[in-house]
Amino acid sequence: MVSPVATRLLLLTCLVLPLYGVEKVRNRGYRNKDAEMEKCTGNDADKSNCTRHTEEDTAAFMNNTYASCMQGPTGTPGREGNPGANGIPGTPGIPGRDGVRGEKGECISEIFEDPWKPNYKQCAWNALNYGIDLGKIADCTFTKLRSDSALRVLFSGSLRLKCKNACCQRWYFTFNGAECAGPLPIESIIYLDQGSPELNSTINIHRTSAVEGLCEGVKAGLVDVAVWVGTCADYPRGDASTGWNSVSRVIIEELPR
Numbered sequence: 001m002v003s004p005v006a007t008r009l010l011l012l013t014c015l016v017l018p019l020y021g022v023e024k025v026r027n028r029g030y031r032n033k034d035a036e037m038e039k040c041t042g043n044d045a046d047k048s049n050c051t052r053h054t055e056e057d058t059a060a061f062m063n064n065t066y067a068s069c070m071q072g073p074t075g076t077p078g079r080e081g082n083p084g085a086n087g088i089p090g091t092p093g094i095p096g097r098d099g100v101r102g103e104k105g106e107c108i109s110e111i112f113e114d115p116w117k118p119n120y121k122q123c124a125w126n127a128l129n130y131g132i133d134l135g136k137i138a139d140c141t142f143t144k145l146r147s148d149s150a151l152r153v154l155f156s157g158s159l160r161l162k163c164k165n166a167c168c169q170r171w172y173f174t175f176n177g178a179e180c181a182g183p184l185p186i187e188s189i190i191y192l193d194q195g196s197p198e199l200n201s202t203i204n205i206h207r208t209s210a211v212e213g214l215c216e217g218v219k220a221g222l223v224d225v226a227v228w229v230g231t232c233a234d235y236p237r238g239d240a241s242t243g244w245n246s247v248s249r250v251i252i253e254e255l256p257r
Contacts, residue, residue, distance in 0.1 A: 132242075139225065162192070169231065
């Protein structure tokens with residue numbers, strides 16, 4: 001009789017051999033199909049017995065052939081790699097084209113003007129002793145550099161007015177023969193009331209005084225600055241005297257506005 005162990009071995013052999021044959025046939029079929037897909041590549045692509053396959057045919061073939069293979073589980077994502085080294089610097093680019101020319105700018109002349117420089121003059125006289133009551137006393141010529149500047153003028157000297165009755169005299173400046181109009185005339189007055197009737201006396205005082213002011217609106221160039229004496233409005237004139245026994249002076253200065 002056959003032993004139970006031999007019987008089991010015989011049954012196992014009968015089951016394994018058929019499965020091994022089927023697997024070999026399947027693998028041979030896969031290789032044949034792969035060969036068919038590869039025979040039309042490379043230098044064989046121009047042969048007459050070569051069949052071309054499109055990308056759609058190839059995709060369908062791969063799907064039918066390997067559809068029975070089960071996809072394994074997704075692997076663990078790898079960790080990030082170290083940063084790479086800096087690359088070699090690139091070559092300089094081509095210089096750009098010239099831009100569009102801009103519009104012409106405005107020229108502001110004030111920016112380029114020289115800074116303000118002092119411009120002044122003094123005229124002086126020793127013992128003028130002018131006893132006139134009406135008219136020009138003295139003049140001083142001055143060169144004005146700018147039209148937009150102002151003139152500061154000063155007369156300093158001895159002034160006197162004498163009369164038995166009430167009287168008034170006026171000392172004033174003119175510029176090229178006209179009184180200042182920017183903004184008003186530059187003047188100084190002396191008013192004297194009547195003397196003492198009982199003593200029949202008069203007051204005779206010579207006193208250093210000043211006539212001073214600023215005048216705007218005088219044009220640039222040569223300017224004749226003069227000091228005059230005249231009467232006051234609505235008052236009689238008296239006996240005037242200018243520059244008695246002392247120095248008289250006119251100072252002219254150009255100032256920026």
